[in-house]
Amino acid sequence: MTAVPADRPTDQDIDPRPRLTRLVLTTTGLVVTRLLIIGVVLLAWELASGTLVPKFWVSSPSAIFARLVQWIADGSLWRHLEATLLAMGVGYVIGCLIGVATGLALGFMPFVQRILMPYLAGLYALPKIALAPLFIILFGIDIESKIALVAITVFFMLLYNTLDGVRDVDGDLVEALELMGATRREIGLKLLIPATLPWIFTGMRISVRYALTAAILGEVIGANRGIGYLIEASAGQYNTTGVYAGVLVLVICCVTLTELLTRAETSTRRGGP
Template sequence: MQFGRLGMVAVLLAVWQVASGRWVDEFWISKPSAIWDVLWGWISRGEILTHLEATLTEMALGLFFGALGGVVFGFVLGRVKWLAELIDPLVTAVYSLPKIALAPLFILWFGVDLLSKVVLTAVVCFFLVFYNTYAGVRAVDDDLVDVVRVMGGQRSDLLLKVVLPSSATWIYTGLRLAVPYALIGAVVGEIVASNKGLGYLLAHAAGTFNTSATFAALFILMIIATFLNFLVDWSEKITSRRQ
């Protein structure tokens, strides 16, 4: 299967290389060799490290705080029904807002530095993790809860031995969805206002009509997103084995 995928990618790159400049104007689609030249130039000059550090820091902090808040609020509202019914209209109203449209407002409030990108990323990730966690907690089998209570289990036992294991799959689903959106939030914040980061590279390349650099930035983002999703899948497997 792996060799088949590698072969498919190799064929796609070969066709792309041949088609560029022959069947399609290179200005529109560039070509793999030109994209590699741009990537190697960024790497050899060490330029890419600064941009990677900025984007990954924004993404990691935003994902951490957004996921943490989503899990905590998801558990609280999932277990306290009257509180969930009370604030549900407010949560729904905020969730319905296009999160990307909040980027200019956050930059106005928090400036163009790290904080505005972290807040935007956290907000984007929060709702994805929150709704999945909330649904997972609400879907816990009531019979299991009753059994633990009959056996003298405390509230901590219910949370750690019933609610958390039962909702773990839902939480990881939310995390899996949040990971690429964390990257999107950080990049969009950089596109709106920044002087470093992969989003800045992407905006600068597009603004100067540099197709090769645009594809190079997109390629780096694709690699990062794929690696992060692999980490989420791996951590889910490890956690499942321990439960």
């Protein structure tokens, strides 16, 4: 270290990194840098499309944007979005209800739980998407088969979360209540259910994303409406612009959903103990 003026702190006390780096790391600097990166990628894509790479394979940002505007204008975007969100919402509610109910019931009956667990674990290990063809045959190409696929995906997440919650209940607490003379029903109502609630909420929060994925995958495998159908139908017509536009809608949905969930999580955490 060389001579340092006594009246000023050395540079490295603030930050040892070069000035440009420090500039990038300020709040506005970060936003600008990120926008710049995205801008450069889009620009490169636009310029490369039709010159370096055939437009047929990669489409171009401007074409994708135009397609999106067209979908919004002719109302087809809303029609498809509605179908996807409806399948997701209805399936989610059904899956949550059955999942929590089954989880609590098995939680109350450890013996039955131990008997059924291997069968449930086997079903759980099956990739859910494989059920899509079966559901399409059983429930038709319409929204019902997607609802079923979403419901079974969410069902398993809630089932396992609820069971984990019940399992996490302190055995000493159960014993203490038993000693007080509580009946099994009272133990369930006063201890197991309230103690399991946080786990159930966590499961509900996590499974929102899985519900969306399941709905869209179901539509990709076979449907006549929905964002997933939009993507698959465009691909079937060798229409890359449509595929990208569909994926973009999906990205926007996912990012919005994640953002909403993060907000919900922080606000509930603030309200909690």
